[in-house]
Amino acid sequence: MQYQDDATNVLLEKLRMNGGVIDAYEDFFDGMDYLDAVQWGKIKEGDPILMLSIDCTQLYKSKQSNCWIYIWVVFDHHPQERYKKNSRIRRIRPVHVHSTSLTETSVSPVAIPLRVELCLSSNRFLAAALVVHTPGMVYLNGLVGSHRGNGCQLYCGMRGCHKPSAGGHYYPALLKPNNYNHLGSDHLDIDVEHLPPASSGNYLDNLKYLMQSHTQTQYEQCRLETGISKPTIFLSIQTNNILGVPGCFGLDIMHIATINIANELIPIWCGSFQFESTDDKDTWYWAVFKSCVWQDHGKAVVDTTPYLPGSFDHPPCNPTQKINSGYKAWEFLLCLFGLGPAILYGVLPNVYWKNFCKLVCGI
Known part of the structure; x- marks a missing residue:
């Protein structure tokens, strides 16, 4: 805990001296999402900050992957220590892949023990949930995936461009293609220097809109519009115990x-x-x-x-x-x-x- 508290105090002092400007991002604690959570009282002095890192593995040569291995990374440790074996909490859980249909069970069982573990102590704070690959992330965040109409995994709202000959595949193109006119995805050119900001402000409203679907057809249309395929079980974690949904889910940079x-x-x-x-x-x-x-x-x-x-x-x-x-x-x-x-x-x-x-x- 001491490293986290010291890092936070040092950064807050730098912000006061630099007029609120962060001169270098060196750790998670330099991010404004974390600092806002501290200043709003969501994170108190001594609260452990956790990151979930999870991936699936194939145990048998001729069977589908059915086992997820995950670890809790404790951010309170110094960066040189937090990723070492004795600084992490490891777990192995067998799970099954579910359909994204609204009429079927839409919550991956892997999230259930995660939520239980997180709630065992009310002062634990989930800062980030990471899956090694993007296809696996959709089982945690409930979004549609990066090749859909509203596919940004940070939920920035930028729609992809649909190519009719590519089926349901959308491309995250910043520039509008020549002679292109496809309703719902024909946005004007977007300057790479002024990308839409990542935001979860309208996520809950869009999720509510999706959950009001009465038929499979309505659900599929709402899924296309919102970029959400199902509610994530992480919504059941108390607001003061999580950085935010879907902001706590990371990108597959590797x-x-x-x-x-x-x-x-x-x-x-x-x-x-x-x-x-x-x-x-x-x-x-x-x-x-x-x-x-x-x-x-x-x-x-x-x-x-x-x-x-x-x-x-x-x-x-x-x-x-x-x-x-x-x-x-x-x-x-x-x-x-x-x-x-x-x-x-x-x-x-x-x-x-x-x-x-x-x-x-x-x-």
């Missing part, structure tokens, strides 16, 4: 950087992504990974092996040989964001290489 982006960039550079029949491939100046160039790129990745420090475990495999058969997230991370700017220099056209380097800098 997979976005290591797998999702890689699964987009590499097919673009290879010119192998799905495209429309009207597209002119002769204008794809970014599609540089022709047969020999792609092979040379794989060799360049392998040739970096003698220069990698031992802390990287073992070097990444040749992507031309292994990328479709279990290339790991950390291999994508190292190849793209560690080696990429160097081994893609002179391979990608300069304008695309500079753009890629901005991505690397951002990550």
Whole structure:
């Protein structure tokens, strides 16, 4: 508890000295959501601050994953200590996946022991609930997922753009496509410097609207409009014991950087992504990974092996040989964001290489 209390007092003093401006975000306790909870009295001196981290695992080769392993991370410990084994509380619970239909049971059993554990002590405060991958998060937060009409997992309200040939898939496009007119998702261009703020202000009103559905058809329409598929059981936790819904649920930053982006960039550079029949491939100046160039790129990745420090475990495999058969997230991370700017220099056209380097800098 002492670290949390000391960190809070130091930050509040900095805010007073800097006119309410935070000069550097170094820990959870630097966030305004936490500071507001302290100033409103939701978090009192000595209250333990917890983060839930959870993921599913497949116990049997030919069966669906049916076991969730989760830990409570105690934020009261110093960042150098809080993630060590003796500073965490571990749990294993078998659960089953449920449909998102309003007429069926819509609460994952994994949340029940979580809520019980949290409420065993009235002064425990849930700061964040994290699932390692986005598909698993929908079972905790009750939202529709990132590829739906209102798919922002922070509930910012920005609607995706629907492509008719893509079924029910919506894309989180900031710019309105040319000649695009689809009711409900044809918003004007959104400036990347002025993105809609994340907000849960209208979440409860939208949830109430969803729960008033009398038929499956009404429910599906409300789900499309609101981006909510079911109530999360975390709503049953007392208001003073939780940061807020859906604000307490985090984003899948790891997979976005290591797998999702890689699964987009590499097919673009290879010119192998799905495209429309009207597209002119002769204008794809970014599609540089022709047969020999792609092979040379794989060799360049392998040739970096003698220069990698031992802390990287073992070097990444040749992507031309292994990328479709279990290339790991950390291999994508190292190849793209560690080696990429160097081994893609002179391979990608300069304008695309500079753009890629901005991505690397951002990550």
